[in-house]
Amino acid sequence: MDDLFEFGKQALAAQPFSALVGAELLSFAPGQAELKLAITERLKQQHGFVHGGVMAYLADNVLTFAGGSVLGPAVVMSEFKINYVRPGLGDALIARSEVIHSGRTQAVCRCEIFVLKEGQESLCAAAQGTINKMNPEA
Amino acid sequence: MDDLFEFGKQALAAQPFSALVGAELLSFAPGQAELKLAITERLKQQHGFVHGGVMAYLADNVLTFAGGSVLGPAVVMSEFKINYVRPGLGDALIARSEVIHSGRTQAVCRCEIFVLKEGQESLCAAAQGTINKMNPEA
């Protein structure tokens, strides 16, 4: 478990885009992952909320981590869908994912994204998607 | 039309996150929008491809622009789904969206994202989603 968490932190640190936005891995265990992102000015859109694309990035990444936790490190996001339910207004975003089914080459995962404001979490988006093992023959 | 394009460029410029990633509005007209993003190191993941979250950001933004072109500037992305079909390896990403249906308060839009490499475009993702008029009473 600790090895997986260490591995996950290194994988996240190896993603220049995740470093750019400031994502942090809070937990990583078989079947689940948790990312955190401090809300800063440069992650916003023109109305002062977190840009939807930032939540979509978080969904993409936390779902892929969940899939990788059961399929191994060489995975790719195949597809996902996201519903936005509340503007991202607060101090940080927290994204939590879980595997709902996994086979030999594919995992279906879900995540919720919460905005943290004055110590309270509120759901701001929910996503569901498919992660595939990378396949050089595909 | 030119006014809409000018308005769109200002809206994009007013998004700190779009400035951070370097998105550029190529065209903006009733029912469609086109964004471009130069592929730089900091937009990548650990395997050297553009991070999927960057493509998801592009989809979110170009779909929202398309929706805004028919619903007016005060819109929010309600939901979308994206399929990734090819790694983002090349010089730039180009995202093109179109409205496939619009009502009084909602538009359904699609987009394709292409990677541009040595002058050739290849499809790397496709998305479909719903844009809603912002509603202070909702």
Place this chain on the structure above:
Amino acid sequence: MDDLFEFGKQALAAQPFSALVGAELLSFAPGQAELKLAITERLKQQHGFVHGGVMAYLADNVLTFAGGSVLGPAVVMSEFKINYVRPGLGDALIARSEVIHSGRTQAVCRCEIFVLKEGQESLCAAAQGTINKMNPEA
């Protein structure tokens, strides 16, 4: 609660298509719904499994019931996505939904569909979607 369940049973009985496929409402309460469908020959595809379209119908319907449980009876499905994870092989399908967020005019819901075989449930599909209040002005 019992009134809501009675109302739900009448609403389902008023859907000719639900009668055609044989759907049954198992439970219906604020924020959740549960449908059951006996697997019969005529619900199958050419490989002997339940047709994916039957699961998609179940997802559509159980999500709409969940949305209606919080938004009132006059609702329409706006959109949903479904992932199939296991063939529908067994005695019956059971679909369970829950509201994950609701506002004044819109609810976001999730469901899981299980196949029941020899008394054991196995996940065969999962869906997420948006239900809207019907709006004659829209």
Place this chain on the structure above:
Amino acid sequence: MDDLFEFGKQALAAQPFSALVGAELLSFAPGQAELKLAITERLKQQHGFVHGGVMAYLADNVLTFAGGSVLGPAVVMSEFKINYVRPGLGDALIARSEVIHSGRTQAVCRCEIFVLKEGQESLCAAAQGTINKMNPEA
């Protein structure tokens, strides 16, 4: 081409559920498929429209046909998302799909569903999804 169309008609005829709802294959060629469904009372919901589950069935099936046209007959729907944009009120539904990307084991397809009323077609739903080759080892 004609062989593919003949093969497609036999595949559809071998689906008991497609016979139950009355689906008809209008065309089937590499990369595309077209299904038609006469709107009858038993395909409706309680408000007199075609049940959303019927449109979801059509999307599932026409997308799978499109995928099968390039991947071969042994395919399964992996996932799809559908947006409903107009009630199904009219004489028939027509669903048209196309492959937007295909690899060795997977195809991403889109479809539109139109309602035909007094000779006029109107878009009532649009979907996008993934079709996979069946894999006995998976």
